[in-house]
Amino acid sequence: DLHPYLLHLRTTDPSVMVLMAGAMRAHSAVDLLDAIDVPTLVVAAGADVFTPARCSEAIHHAVADSELVTFADAGHTVPIEEPAALVAAIDDFVGRRVDHRPPARGRRRR
Structure with missing residues (x-):
């Protein structure tokens, strides 16, 4: 249900939206993507x-694994629009890519 999200957008002060848009446009972490060294969905x-x-495709190409x-x-709110499909995709990814072995004795998992 997108109603709460759309209501939030509609009731947000336009000047706040302009400030947020400017801040988002000015921010970039592209230079950090190649440092990610864990499986990433x-x-x-x-x-x-x-x-x-x-944008997501560019991130995918920049992150090695x-x-x-x-x-x-789906639009900007995938978790609201496609919750079951998103959970299935995450479950599949974690099931295949995350090491499920317990940590070695004396070692803590990070």
Whole structure:
């Protein structure tokens, strides 16, 4: 249900939205992506007008050990629009890519 999200957007002061948009546009972590050294699931939404799928695709290409899952008909709120499919994608990724062995004795898992 997108209603609470859309209501929040509608009731947010326009000057706050402008400030947020400027801050988001000025921020970039692209230079940090190649330092990610863990399995990473990148989620893209084909109908997202705030963060187009090409942005997620660029992240996927920059992160060495990443997988990309695209929800073609979803917009910016994939967890709200496609909750079951997103959970299934995460479960699949974690099931295949995360080491489920217990840590060695005397060692703590980070």
